[in-house]
Amino acid sequence: MTLTVRLRRAEPADAAFLHAVRAEPSAARFQPLRSYSERRLGQLIELRAGAPLDRHLDAKVQWVILADDRAAGWITLDVTSREHGIGAVGYTVSEAFRGRGIATSALRILIDIAFAPRQLDLERLEAVAAVENIASRRVLQHAGFVPEGPARGLLRIGGRRVDHVRYGLLRVDRDVTNESPGHLPIPRKEPSRA
DSSP states (O other): OOEEEEEOOOOGGGGHHHHHHHSSTTTTTSSSOOOOOHHHHHHHHHHHHHTTTTTOOOOOOEEEEEEEEEEEEEEEEEETTTTTTTEEEEEEEEEGGTTTSSHHHHHHHHHHHHHHHTOOOEEEEEEHHHHHHHHHHHHHTTTOEEEEEEEEEEEEEETTEEEEEEEEEEEEGGGTTTTTTTTTOOOOOOOOOO
């Protein structure tokens, strides 16, 4: 059964959902999530909600990922350099929706928005994923991102420095496939032994 995935700009009313997803144990495993109250999340969303999605955007924007019209996670785009046309992406899918290709579909939609000349008109997208976050690394590669190298001890997560892999996607490379040179193999997750 195929799910229909869409993005909807986050609104202050989404704060409770976003707060709940951020509280899931797996959400903080690979991300340095700041501790925000539901009220503060609503305020941040309100600040981001009014930014027009055009070639002048120079801020962070957040969407709710919808799977068959049910909130399944979030995805963000932060324009880190308007001068150079660069944006950074991040995403989290709720535990109840993982393993169904939702994050990859959402990221592909966001890529279209980011690169469209009549929308954000960016030329490069960047992302990082913890070396151990095999699922997120697969999402990035399935969406066309190319690993660009390790970033040792990039972020502090759970009190320790965590190595990440940096990824990039250029608008001119939009048709890159996972079989393209430059893609690092992602190790298969070993079955856990009980």
